[in-house]
Amino acid sequence: MTAFMRWIAPPFVILAAAIVVFAVTSIGATGSLPRGSISQARLTSEIAPATGVRISGQAPIARTGNANANATAGAIARPGPSGRGNLSQSSSGIMVLVTLLTKSALVIGVPGLATYLAYVFFLQRRDERPVLA
């Protein structure tokens, strides 16, 4: 394998695959590709960094799920579909560590353990069985 095929081409192939996955998901879910835009306010430094709210006298950018922006806009701050609400408020210290480790043990550890047991008891034992002619 040449250096080009080993190190240069793969990232482009991976990116192309990612774009295809994204396009298929987007068209399947929304019927079109999403369109973003460069904020004019950003170009003229008119966005308050923390909230994304225009400070030039125009109406604030209402962004669903962001309680700060919606509250500033006069809208009722409401949580997203997951009930996440204002995510910019975070807990701190040891509680963060405990929460993350507990959740990771549950959502990564449990499926991982189940897969490992299945792997050891089924796949490895299967490979150790004598091959019948």
Added chain:
Amino acid sequence: MQSFWARIPLASRLVLDFGMLVAMILLIDPRASGIAVHEWVGIVIAPVLVFHVTLNWPWIVQVTRKLVQRLPLETRINSVLNSLLFIVMVIAIVSGVLISQEALPWMGFNVTGSYTWRGIHEVSSNFVLIIIGAHLAMHWQWIVRTVRRVAGMPTQRRNVRPAEASR
């Protein structure tokens, strides 16, 4: 036993993989870590994912070439699992970018932030975590052997990833 210098590439690979695991743990709960940390870690993990796949590119090429031929079941399961993980990770990362509240607006991009993408992000990221557990489990024995090898401890078997046994 390999010399210290010969073990460095393997050690770097372990560090990269361990870093990705730590990043995934950080991404689990945006309310605990904070939305800004959640978004920036999610953005940073994208190029790391590309690098991780690039590092394992020879395995992908070999398995893809042999896919129609006889392959051990273990290798087939691994390839399906890895493909699935790549797909859901791409969906989770892109949908996360599209509902960004801090990082993208900070960079000057207006994003859609629709409920549809929010839902897609939640579903795909839950799948990512579950599949990562399985991905980790399928490579657990390789991880243990590699840690022992990097630490200079004797290993019992040849140091191959489970899926590489077909080579």
